[in-house]
Amino acid sequence: MEEKKPKKTVIETEITMGPVHSAAIEPYRVRLFVEDEIVKDAEITIGINHRGIERIMEGLPVEKANSLTEKICGICSNVHIWNSVLVAEKALEIDVPERASNIRIIMAELERLHSHMLYLAHGCEVLGHETFAMRMFYIRETVMELLRMIGGNRVQYGVSIIGGIRPRCNLDEMRVQNIKEGMDSVETQITEFADRFVSDPMIMSRITNVGVLPQKNAIKLGTSGPTLRATGIAKDLRQDMKEYESYEFDIITQDDGDVKSNLLVRVFEILEAVKIIRQAITQLPEGKITNRNWEMYDTPITKSYVEAPRGTLYHSYAIEDGRVRHSIVRTPSIANIGAMQYACVGHHITDAQLSIVQCDPCFTCTDRAIQIIPIKKNIG
Template sequence: MDRKQEIIETEITMGTVHSAAIEPYRVRLFVEDEIVRDAEITVGVNHRGIERIMEGLPVEKANSLTEKVCGICSGVHLWNSVLVAEKGLEIDIPERASYIRIIVGELERIHSHLLYLAHGNEVLGHETFSMRLFYIRETVMELLRLIGGNRVQYGVPIIGGVRPRADLTEMKIKGILEGLDEIEENLAAFAERFTADPMIMSRITGVCPISRKDALRLHVTGPTLRATGVEFDLRREMECYDPFEFDIITQDDGDVKANLLMRVLEIFESIKILRQAVRDLPDGRVADRSWEMQDTGVVKSYVEAPRGKLYHSYAIEDGRVRSSIIRTPSMSNIGAMQYACIGHHITDAQLGIVQCDPCFTCTDRAIEIIRL
């Protein structure tokens, strides 16, 4: 063979611990002349067997355990797990409790998106922007602490509503509104500075794009899907969001720039929802504890987590959880993370992965591979 026609493929491995990764996972890049020809992401390092631990636990104790699945989207895991029990037991929660759940959920979405943007800028090598975003996020974390008593695991939803300690007093409402004003002002200033930086724009525009067709083929979910132009947000199908007006943000290019802008614009929509929820907060109780425990079959529930569609299911038997299954959005998005790297320079590979907002700690579930 002519030496000029030889294909020399080199494998480059990153992880399981790497400075560009927030959490442990392994990336194998197969490169030819510094261009990625194939990629493989391996998870499992963070697996803690939460579904197995939940087996046989009392329902409310098992629900509390789901909040430990993830440190970024802990609240939405608890919310969805509680929804499974409420659907199975046919419990209608007070309207005030539903609004408080949404307030906590949207604050958590903002905190998750800001963490994503900060990490993205860190991978870009812009430490100043990264720290500015963490500074904005600090206000969100303090609002979550104000409502639930904790910055990370707030423990707000319970079967039948929310914990009484999470009820919104006038003092809390005033703090939330002041915090939203501060977040909106600071984020708008950051967005203006970010998009006006020619070096950053040239670094992220057209990098690792995912087409609409490929996103649908790979079953991408959440903002990563919407960044390809697909107008789908599960909140439109969640009855509790019916009273609120908000836009479904989309971008068309599916590249790193589109994904970063998606999260910035979605934060402003979350602020819009939060202001409506605080303004129209109904009076009344925050929990209905008059329900009775009974056996149920396997009940499924889907919600729109910060990264996309989150699935929880389990059955109740003698007041205890059976056959729990949790499926997180990043499990669906791993295919897109691998695909986004292919055909691009090795220096862009980590950007292609990060643009899909991976959360591998909560993705590490028990998986059974079936050969068809």
């Protein structure tokens, strides 16, 4: 008589994280559908921190609306106001003085530095390595102080205005010297950090082949920024921006699309950002920082794309009677949500949050729009 093999018991369940979770900087909800603690599907829900900024911008004077865009994100506030100002400058055909353009580049790359360092620190925190996390925050302080020195604040600096930059953000010799010394310090310390990080076998085993996003899936999901470049695709909008035409820098890529690749892309992009800042300082010309020789007039909807720390950032609006109309903002994280959900699948639930964090989510800046949908009543 043939022996009956015992049936394998498969436990199917749903695990919910958030909207408040110790491993999440922002409020969002993650639903993990697991079998025997292996993630089979994932769902990320945002909207908890919704503020309707696009609706608030409707009808505001252009200068005031530009300032409001800084409130979209506390990490990449500078790139938001810069891109919003670029929309007006493109629509009104305003030439920006070269000195102002250089200082904008310096601010954009300093912000990339602090954003990537925050990403690395948070990643170490999720890994459970508090020492590396605190070390990265210590290195980041140099960048935060440079941002404060230029903009007068550690968050929301208000540097860009239509036609150039604010006078208080101009760079004198002392500020230039501080930036040079700061970049030397950052380069040395981030190199030492990276050497220690990749030399730790426990950390490398924890992040290698975890949260893998294949290149074809990254393209299919519309992934953007460093998350896309971690799959081997050398796509960076800075290559297409006229503001970066005179700068030499490498597009950093990795091939594996896992947590390790995402971390290494950000580390090497920090060194490239340092390179760009040094070039901007070296070729900083004398002259005006603001072009006030322009007039406000009505324009159609104008679009602008820039490479934010997390990927492609889109701003557009029309100008009517000096006021903003039909504003639309599209942040990188909305494009990367699909990648975050995909990266969880096939891994243990203990790797789920790490797989999400590797894409550098910024859901608070994604929660900025409001859509009005007409409701048709059924009569009958």
